[in-house]
Amino acid sequence: MxxxxxxxxxxxxxxxxxxxxxxxxxxxxxxxxxxxxxxxxxxxxxxxxxxxxxxxxxxxxxxxxxxxxxxxxxxxxxxxxxxxxxxxxxxxxxxxxQLQRGQEAVWAKYRLAISGYSVSMITLLVALFIFFHFRSLQCQRVTMHKHLFVSYILNALASVLWLHSHTIPGVSQVYCKFLHAIHQYTETSNYFWMLCEGIYLHTLVVVSVFREKQNLLIYTGLGWGFPALSLLLYVVTRFVLDDSSCWATPTTDAAYIIHGPIAIALVINFIILMNLLRVLLSKLRANRNNIQRYIGAIKATLVLIPLLGSQHILLTIALYIPNASVLRVLSYITNVLSSFQGFAVAIIFCFCHEEVGRITSLSRSKSSYHVDVAFLSLSNKVRAASVTTLASRLRMLPKSN
CATH class of the missing domain: 4.10.1240.10 (GPCR, family 2, extracellular hormone receptor domain)
Structure with a gap:
């Protein structure tokens, strides 16, 4: 409005x-x-x-x-x-x-956003390390997760840098516009990689019937390529319509170029997953063993779709709410949802994954066994050497007369 x-x-x-x-x-x-x-x-x-x-x-x-x-x-x-x-x-x-109260609110939101994006980045980096470190996790499904995690890491980094640029007096217009463009690109790629996750699962379960090998180049083009085209159109539109204020002010026509495809991706993903659930329920009895492998991923995707889309719904609602108190609450909620999305993605797709839990627990058991063996073999040598070491250090101390 x-x-x-x-x-x-x-x-x-x-x-x-x-x-x-x-x-x-x-x-x-x-x-x-x-x-x-x-x-x-x-x-x-x-x-x-x-x-x-x-x-x-x-x-x-x-x-x-x-x-x-x-x-x-x-x-x-x-x-x-x-x-x-x-x-x-x-x-x-x-x-x-600018009111002092307004300044405090802005700084509170800034600190909240920086904290959220930082937590998301750290969590996603740990999740990426787990996926790359354990060879038994290497498959196309995990490769899709890796791309999704990278898009969220880049978005968190771009968001932190872009927000920080607005705290610098007289910041370069070229620099802050560049950061804004990268922020818009990475945000769009987040949702399109979620769409890729949905399409991949749908193809795997409904079309290919559990044959996991698919052409990942198509998903790469959709996840990274389409947002680049959207960004190009957005940048041109901003230059023409409103090339000022580090592009931080809202421009309706340009906003549609970014948020329109995001909304479409969310709707398509929701439709795909609803159909996926319908097919799964019909095949569950006949193919229980095969389907069970993908139930976790499907549940995770179903949880994330409304989670990731909720901030856009709240932002749309906020445009038509005149009540200041309600708007203040909505602004904090959308801030939290935006900055902690990466954290939620890492938790749901990695740390709550049954395979990851089983492999990491097995790895800890092996590590504990090797440490125990090494400790037993070295303990006698350490005890024998400890007296010698103490003696040698005593010899180095100054002697009293």
Whole structure:
């Protein structure tokens, strides 16, 4: 709902200033990504109310900004808008708009997100190590899991770097836009690799009837290739429609390019898995031994689909809820769901996997046996050597007269 108003403000800014001639003693009209700034006389400051048509600028108590305060954009003596010294990019001072309470809420969400992505990264790296270390786990199904884990690791890393870039004063526009693009790409790849997991299981159980060998190049193209095409279209659209503010401001048309395919992938995956369950229930009695091998993976995928899709449902609901308290709660929930997704994926697909549990417990038993044997064989030597070692160290101490 607010996106329409945001787009309307951009359009009005362009139309209202279309026929204004350029004057060297004035800074030209400009849209800075949040608000429209009219032509301003050199050596003067343009001042206006903080925008109220975006959620982060509204006056309902959840926002970081309030409409009764003012934003300032200085026009320099040379007829150019003020540029931030370290980056030389044009800059608007919105600091007076920001409430202390809003700042604390933003920093709380930032710390929560960084913590969530860090936990997800560590958990996923451990899970990847397990999959690569144990040869008995090497199969196409686990290879699919590896790709999914890598996509979540990259997304967590990109998200941390991108969020951190917004805490750096005057950060390079090229750098933060690059991080934003990578963040969008890795987020899309997360959902398309989940779609690949669903298609793989469906093909394995329904089409190929438990013949595990499939052409993984097709899945690689879908999981990594399609998000790249989506990203290319997104980047071009952002350059054309709204090339400002590190692309952090919402642009409806561009958002559809990313979130549209994600929503489609979630719906397709849900339909595939529902059909998969139907087929499994019909074949369970006749092929119980074969199907039992894949029950765990199917259960895991069924749990993850609503889990991963819930944040997009909540974000959509948030657009139409005017209540500030509800919006505040939803914003924290979506923050947690986004940052801890990788952790949930690693737990469900790796640490709760029966094969992984059996293999790791067996490995611990073998390690314990070898350690016990080694300890018994060395214990006598250690006891014999300990006195000699102590004596040699005593000889090195200074002697008293």
């Amino acid at each position: 607010y996106n329409f108003e945001f787009t309307r403000q951009q359009f009005n800014c362009f139309v209202d200033n279309l026929n204004i001639s350029r004057n060297s003693s004035f800074c030209g009209a400009i849209w800075d990504g949040y608000a429209c700034w009219p032509p301003t006389q050199s050596s003067k400051e343009a001042v206006q109310n903080c925008p109220s048509y975006l959620p982060r600028f509204n006056t309902e108590g959840i926002s970081d900004f309030v409409g009764r305060e003012f934003a300032v954009r200085p026009c320099q003596a040379n007829g150019e808008w003020f540029r931030y010294p370290t980056t030389q990019y044009q800059w608007t001072n919105y600091s007076r708009c």
